Amino acid sequence: xxxxxxxxxxxxxxxxxxxxxxxxxxxxxxxxxxxxxxxxxxxxxxxxxxxxxxxxxxxxxxxxxxxxxxxxxxxxxxxxxxxxxxxxxxxxxxxxxxxxxxxxxxxxxxxxxxxxxxxxxxxxxxxxxxxxxxxxxxxxxxxxxxxxxxxxxxxxxxxxxxxxxxxxxxxxxxxxxxxxxxxxxxxxxxxxxxxxxxxxxxxxxxxxxxxxxxxxxxxxxxxxxxxxxxxxxxxxxxxxxxxxxxxxxxxxxxxxxxxxxxxxxxxxxxxxxxxxxxxxxxxxxxxxxxxxxxxxxxxxxxxxxxx
Amino acid sequence: xxxxxxxxxxxxxxxxxxxxxxxxxxxxxxxxxxxxxxxxxxxxxxxxxxxxxxxxxxxxxxxxxxxxxxxxxxxxxxxxxxxxxxxxxxxxxxxxxxxxxxxxxxxxxxxxxxxxxxxxxxxxxxxxxxxxxxxxxxxxxxxxxxxxxxxxxxxxxxxxxxxxxxxxxxxxxxxxxxxxxxxxxxxxxxxxxxxxxxxxxxxxxxxxxxxxxxxxxxxxxxxxxxxxxxxxxxxxxxxxxxxxxxxxxxxxxxxxxxxxxxxxxxxxxxxxxxxxxxxxxxxxxxxxxxxxxxxxxxxxxxxxxx
Amino acid sequence: xxxxxxxxxxxxxxxxxxxxxxxxxxxxxxxxxxxxxxxxxxxxxxxxxxxxxxxxxxxxxxxxxxxxxxxxxxxxxxxxxxxxxxxxxxxxxxxxxxxxxxxxxxxxxxxxxxxxxxxxxxxxxxxxxxxxxxxxxxxxxxxxxxxxxxxxxxxxxxxxxxxxxxxxxxxxxxxxxxxxxxxxxxxxxxxxxxxxxxxxxxxxxxxxxxxxxxxxxxxxxxxxxxxxxxxxxxxxxxxxxxxxxxxxxxxxxxxxxxxxxxxxxxxxx
Numbered sequence: 001x002x003x004x005x006x007x008x009x010x011x012x013x014x015x016x017x018x019x020x021x022x023x024x025x026x027x028x029x030x031x032x033x034x035x036x037x038x039x040x041x042x043x044x045x046x047x048x049x050x051x052x053x054x055x056x057x058x059x060x061x062x063x064x065x066x067x068x069x070x071x072x073x074x075x076x077x078x079x080x081x082x083x084x085x086x087x088x089x090x091x092x093x094x095x096x097x098x099x100x101x102x103x104x105x106x107x108x109x110x111x112x113x114x115x116x117x118x119x120x121x122x123x124x125x126x127x128x129x130x131x132x133x134x135x136x137x138x139x140x141x142x143x144x145x146x147x148x149x150x151x152x153x154x155x156x157x158x159x160x161x162x163x164x165x166x167x168x169x170x171x172x173x174x175x176x177x178x179x180x181x182x183x184x185x186x187x188x189x190x191x192x193x194x195x196x197x198x199x200x201x202x203x204x205x206x207x208x209x210x211x212x213x214x215x216x217x218x219x220x221x222x223x224x225x226x227x228x229x230x231x232x233x234x235x236x237x238x239x240x241x242x243x244x245x246x247x248x249x250x251x252x253x254x255x256x257x258x259x260x261x262x263x264x265x266x267x268x269x270x271x272x273x274x275x276x277x278x279x280x281x282x283x284x285x286x287x288x289x290x291x292x293x294x295x296x297x298x299x300x301x302x303x304x305x306x307x
Numbered sequence: 308x309x310x311x312x313x314x315x316x317x318x319x320x321x322x323x324x325x326x327x328x329x330x331x332x333x334x335x336x337x338x339x340x341x342x343x344x345x346x347x348x349x350x351x352x353x354x355x356x357x358x359x360x361x362x363x364x365x366x367x368x369x370x371x372x373x374x375x376x377x378x379x380x381x382x383x384x385x386x387x388x389x390x391x392x393x394x395x396x397x398x399x400x401x402x403x404x405x406x407x408x409x410x411x412x413x414x415x416x417x418x419x420x421x422x423x424x425x426x427x428x429x430x431x432x433x434x435x436x437x438x439x440x441x442x443x444x445x446x447x448x449x450x451x452x453x454x455x456x457x458x459x460x461x462x463x464x465x466x467x468x469x470x471x472x473x474x475x476x477x478x479x480x481x482x483x484x485x486x487x488x489x490x491x492x493x494x495x496x497x498x499x500x501x502x503x504x505x506x507x508x509x510x511x512x513x514x515x516x517x518x519x520x521x522x523x524x525x526x527x528x529x530x531x532x533x534x535x536x537x538x539x540x541x542x543x544x545x546x547x548x549x550x551x552x553x554x555x556x557x558x559x560x561x562x563x564x565x566x567x568x569x570x571x572x573x574x575x576x577x578x579x580x581x582x583x584x585x586x587x588x589x590x591x592x593x594x595x596x597x598x599x600x601x602x603x604x605x606x607x608x609x610x611x612x613x
Numbered sequence: 614x615x616x617x618x619x620x621x622x623x624x625x626x627x628x629x630x631x632x633x634x635x636x637x638x639x640x641x642x643x644x645x646x647x648x649x650x651x652x653x654x655x656x657x658x659x660x661x662x663x664x665x666x667x668x669x670x671x672x673x674x675x676x677x678x679x680x681x682x683x684x685x686x687x688x689x690x691x692x693x694x695x696x697x698x699x700x701x702x703x704x705x706x707x708x709x710x711x712x713x714x715x716x717x718x719x720x721x722x723x724x725x726x727x728x729x730x731x732x733x734x735x736x737x738x739x740x741x742x743x744x745x746x747x748x749x750x751x752x753x754x755x756x757x758x759x760x761x762x763x764x765x766x767x768x769x770x771x772x773x774x775x776x777x778x779x780x781x782x783x784x785x786x787x788x789x790x791x792x793x794x795x796x797x798x799x800x801x802x803x804x805x806x807x808x809x810x811x812x813x814x815x816x817x818x819x820x821x822x823x824x825x826x827x828x829x830x831x832x833x834x835x836x837x838x839x840x841x842x843x844x845x846x847x848x849x850x851x852x853x854x855x856x857x858x859x860x861x862x863x864x865x866x867x868x869x870x871x872x873x874x875x876x877x878x879x880x881x882x
Contacts, residue, residue, distance in 0.1 A: 012744040013712050016506035020418075023508045027414025030407045031427060034478050038434050041445045095338035103332050104339070116342045122529065122599060123592070124536020126563050127349060129570070130588040134352035138576055155345055162342070186324060188331045209436070216438025219538035219563065223570045223584075258440040258539075265444045265543055273448060280441045291436040295429045420687070499726040502680055503739045503791065504716035513738070518729045 042284065049277030057278060061231040062260065066271035071279055073230040077254035078215055080234065084150020085214050090207055093158050097165025102191055121159040128156045129223025137224050144225045146234060147250040152220050157210030164206020168199035201301055205294045212290035216283060218258035230255040257283050353592060356585030363579055375549035377583045386590055388551045392466065392559035396541055397534035399470025399555050400477055404530055408481025416489035417511040435479040443543030446472035451544060464546025464558035473540050481530045488522020489515050521606040528602030532595050538563035562591045633658035633829040634799060638693035641674060648674045652855045654848050661821060661830040663844035665837060667876065671853040672833045676801050679704065679831065680718045681711035716743065719792030720801040724808045725784035727776035732768050735776045735787055739795035754794050762790035763820055782813025789820065802832035818843050837877060841865050849873045
């Protein structure tokens with residue numbers, strides 16, 4: 001190459017590299033803006049809310065006076081709703097995932113189911129609220145109950161559980177299945193004793209992510225008409241006299257953490273906004289902990305499994 | 308000729324075993340088809356309540372009226388009022404989330420060291436899980452005051468603040484999915500570009516991004532769906548007054564925040580006010596569906612074929 | 614003066630011609646793994662040099678040193694040098710920009726890897742990367758490059774259609790055209806026909822044969838017949854070392870090293 005041509009090429013390269021640097025800086029800045037915004041959110045809530053967090057905050061009912069208001073009915077309600085959601089979504093989601101991976105024939109029916117699941121994952125959560133309002137609350141007559149809310153959220157997270165189950169099952173090599181069949185096992189025995197145990201950690205990850213999403217969901221639960229001011233608890237599931245177990249709580253009115261927070265956020269008084277910050281802080285910690293656990297599980301799995 | 312006893316016994320149980328296997332398969336099939344029933348139920352509920360609604364309100368009024376006052380004596384049902392709020396807030400959100408998410412995705416996939424990527428990816432996934440009500444709180448009580456300091460005329464409830472926070476909320480989704488799509492581009496394609504003397508940015512923009520376009524489009528579509536369907540941020544921070552506006556500096560109700568507003572009140576089952584939320588919900592579903600179909604067409608057009 | 618050199622050679626008709634590049638004491642490490650050991654070999658100008666050897670012997674690794682592809686991944690380390698003539702630049706020197714090296718040296722990969730663009734834009738890519746904007750210049754170079762790669766007649770009516778629509782052999786010729794458009798001084802081929810059928814392979818080999826009038830070629834191949842058919846010089850590599858280098862005729866007829874003979878006669882690899 002002659003000298004002027006070399007100089008020209010070098011200046012082109014230098015220009016290209018300058019753009020590389022500019023873009024790298026823009027990239028870091030964008031990443032930082034995203035992370036710092038969320039850090040600001042977290043710190044803001046912590047600074048405002050932490051002074052309010054005490055034992056009483058967890059053991060008091062909501063109140064007209066901000067200082068003595070607590071989240072007792074909210075966290076109990078959230079827990080109960082989560083129990084219903086988990087108990088419904090986990091078996092159905094896992095069963096659906098197993099069916100699609102292990103049993104489903106390649107036909108239009110299966111295609112319809114698969115397309116459906118993908119589309120359901122993109123349906124806005126408030127639409128699930130409308131479904132629940134029309135179906136669970138009025139058609140099935142469940143009212144504004146823990147059961148109605150739990151079932152709504154179960155439908156909402158079902159696609160997450162199904163997709164996680166399918167991914168976990170797909171990661172199991174065909175040789176595992178063939179080994180089981182070669183020993184004379186039936187399809188169900190293979191699923192029961194091989195597929196399900198091996199895919200359990202993956203399914204668990206999906207369930208945790210789904211529940212973390214469900215616990216923060218506000219819109220569908222507001223839509224079914226959950227009350228925002230609940231100063232009592234549902235009757236406890238365990239009773240002192242026979243039959244010891246009670247399912248009355250399933251049909252009790254309730255409130256949940258995000259609704260309590262919404263209620264406090266919408267109040268004009270600054271004192272209630274402090275409560276909102278405290279409730280938000282606890283809510284974020286809960287979802288972060290659940291998601292963190294799931295992500296940690298997943299990354300650990302990816303590293304440890306090598307069939 | 309007689310079979311040994313053990314074999315004949317096993318053959319006898321075969322019928323029972325086949326039956327049991329069939330029963331189990333049927334149960335699993337039922338679980339899988341629940342998703343189809345869910346969709347059908349959503350369509351049924353939305354359409355049946357909307358049909359009742361449209362018996363009172365002509366479709367043409369619904370689409371062209373410029374007022375939304377369903378609970379007033381002089382009731383108007385112009386859905387465009389709510390649609391405008393939804394679109395404006397979504398546009399604000401996407402104007403932030405799409406460029407930011409794409410830049411972060413390109414940075415993580417093509418520029419950053421593996422260490423930064425390993426650190427940032429899980430963090431992004433973590434952020435995608437923060438409850439939206441928390442973002443709503445943040446929009447109303449943190450971002451709006453800052454914006455008001457910058458723009459003193461800004462009202463306490465506005466679409467701008469809600470939209471921006473919504474954008475921040477969507478960034479992790481767009482970034483994470485786009486990054487996945489870019490990482491899936493084969494190394495051979497990247498090397499082909501570098502071997503021609505291209506820089507990182509040239510390779511990223513001219514080769515990797517077009518090759519991953521279908522996956523990136525899917526990420527954008529999901530981002531749009533989330534913006535259009537987002538509820539709590541808008542219910543908290545955008546005010547819930549119906550307001551036909553294209554100005555993000557104003558307060559306005561969206562389709563979703565209107566549904567929340569009605570649900571918070573106490574409307575009797577079967578009343579026209581009750582039916583409006585289903586008509587609004589149907590509109591929301593149709594808008595989401597439209598974007599999904601658009602995305603599907605885009606992806607089919609630019610299918611990966613490396 | 615530099616421009617005159619090729620003319621001089623053509624007149625003298627020197628059997629060995631000039632040296633275009635030479636590896637000297639080249640070693641290469643993937644992290645702690647020593648993949649290449651002390652390689653010394655000349656690359657003759659306007660000749661085809663083939664690198665052969667069993668899988669994992671380091672021939673592709675060696676090839677990818679020439680355009681600094683290893684710089685793309687962390688933890689890789691070069692020792693020694695590869696000198697490019699006539700300017701006697703050490704391609705591996707830290708102060709030499711890998712991008713500049715890649716602009717001077719083209720590479721064709723194992724599997725055809727056209728970019729997700731039109732045929733025209735694929736060939737124009739290198740020109741655009743170099744900052745060329747003039748439409749007429751680009752049009753001209755694209756046409757010439759496609760003609761040199763024996764692809765022009767097949768694609769001249771559909772330059773604006775996507776490169777993916779071409780057959781495998783056409784895609785590989787497009788990748789060659791993509792390199793030719795920027796007049797590389799050295800062209801690297803990394804098993805360019807391993808993903809192609811015999812007919813497409815034949816047309817690529819024919820093309821390589823034609824191209825050596827214009828450009829110096831270094832080709833990695835696992836197919837010894839191919840090496841014998843297309844190359845003027847052959848280097849046999851084994852376990853990261855260069856075992857033998859010489860004129861292809863000599864290597865295939867009377868190899869000096871036992872290991873080369875074993876490989877060529879099919880007793881190994």
